[in-house]
Amino acid sequence: MSHEQNNRLTDDILIVDDTPDNLRVLSSILTNRGFKVRKSLDGHGAITSAKATPPSIILLDIRLPEIDGYEICQILKADPNTSHIPVIFISALDDILDKLKAFKSGGIDYITKPFQEAEVLVRVETQLRLQKLQHQLIQRNDELARFNRELEQFAYVVSHDLQQPLQTMTGFAQLLILKHQNNLDETSYEYLRGILESGHRAQQLIQDLLGYAQIEHQTQKFESVDCNVVMAKVLNNLQTIISEKKVDLTCEALPTVVGNETQLIQLLQNLISNAIKFVRPLLSPQVRITATQQNREWLFEVRDNGIGIDSENLTCIFEVFQRLHTDSEYPGTGIGLAICKKIVDLHRGRIWVESQLGAGSTFYFTLAASSERLNN
Numbered sequence: 001m002s003h004e005q006n007n008r009l010t011d012d013i014l015i016v017d018d019t020p021d022n023l024r025v026l027s028s029i030l031t032n033r034g035f036k037v038r039k040s041l042d043g044h045g046a047i048t049s050a051k052a053t054p055p056s057i058i059l060l061d062i063r064l065p066e067i068d069g070y071e072i073c074q075i076l077k078a079d080p081n082t083s084h085i086p087v088i089f090i091s092a093l094d095d096i097l098d099k100l101k102a103f104k105s106g107g108i109d110y111i112t113k114p115f116q117e118a119e120v121l122v123r124v125e126t127q128l129r130l131q132k133l134q135h136q137l138i139q140r141n142d143e144l145a146r147f148n149r150e151l152e153q154f155a156y157v158v159s160h161d162l163q164q165p166l167q168t169m170t171g172f173a174q175l176l177i178l179k180h181q182n183n184l185d186e187t188s189y190e191y192l193r194g195i196l197e198s199g200h201r202a203q204q205l206i207q208d209l210l211g212y213a214q215i216e217h218q219t220q221k222f223e224s225v226d227c228n229v230v231m232a233k234v235l236n237n238l239q240t241i242i243s244e245k246k247v248d249l250t251c252e253a254l255p256t257v258v259g260n261e262t263q264l265i266q267l268l269q270n271l272i273s274n275a276i277k278f279v280r281p282l283l284s285p286q287v288r289i290t291a292t293q294q295n296r297e298w299l300f301e302v303r304d305n306g307i308g309i310d311s312e313n314l315t316c317i318f319e320v321f322q323r324l325h326t327d328s329e330y331p332g333t334g335i336g337l338a339i340c341k342k343i344v345d346l347h348r349g350r351i352w353v354e355s356q357l358g359a360g361s362t363f364y365f366t367l368a369a370s371s372e373r374l375n376n
């Protein structure tokens, strides 16, 4: 028996029509093809039957005595247990089929009487195939989401467990330098400094990775957040580097949005730190932050006069570990923008960059205006 035939045996089709002849014709077309068929002469009976044992597909007459097909379809689509069942409407040629109403009530296709065997089979089999593909897609999505969660959990545990031995290593290297600096020859001293620097870099990487993995584990409570308060906290965190690098930073009045304050601080801080870090040689960084309302969302811009990014790399830089420079040119771990993207995704916004190499970049992100609700 072929796979297709095997599938048909498990496909259970509910036909609803108040004319026994129609039921008989449709039923024989489908049973001859190998499908299991259930029949119902009235609408209420069909609803009870579908709810008790959801069929694979329903062929539903539009004109039924007590309750019409559109209404039955709406009732089934409103119930989570039956909403996934594809409904194909049956209409007589002399009926004025209200196609719009049929699709609006949740129908997926229609067939007309008198029945053409080939047409009935093609429409039913197409819908069944589509339903199976959709089901597979949902399953695959669930699997991927689970896999991602496991991977993040793994990264979190590994990073967390690596912290302690690394701290011990860098601690002892530091002690050796402190205590025996004068007894060490130049090469040994350089080796020790190498160990220390690599250790610090690994620690930074682990911290950033943990930060990345933790975002999704933080409580996702969204509330009204005044971005001026967010900005004040960011400026406070960055005050040393801002004054050291003589940053010319301007920021317009910012709106109140719906979001998570801690994450929004991290988002703006990462973007502004980058705007300062990727400065062109011999220039002072200029950073400008603005926000404009566009319908129901706010568009934020963080503009700099830095080294810019070539057009090929405008999207990849939002992925984890994507860096365009060596650590000696510009230090970093390549996680900052991935964190920004994750935060904006969790806020159901968008983030992107426009840039001109050698002239500067503008990072854009959108956030819902404060009347929007994101907590469900």
Ligand code: ADP
Pocket: 270, 274, 275, 278, 304, 306, 307, 308, 309, 317, 322, 323, 324, 325, 331, 332, 333, 334, 335, 336, 337, 338, 361
């Ligand atoms: P990191 O800053 O640690 O390297 P990010 O994820 O923050 O990691 O950024 C990824 C890469 O994107 C950076 O290495 C840099 O090449 C590029 N980039 C980010 N922000 C800017 C900017 N404002 N100007 C120029 N390049 C940038």
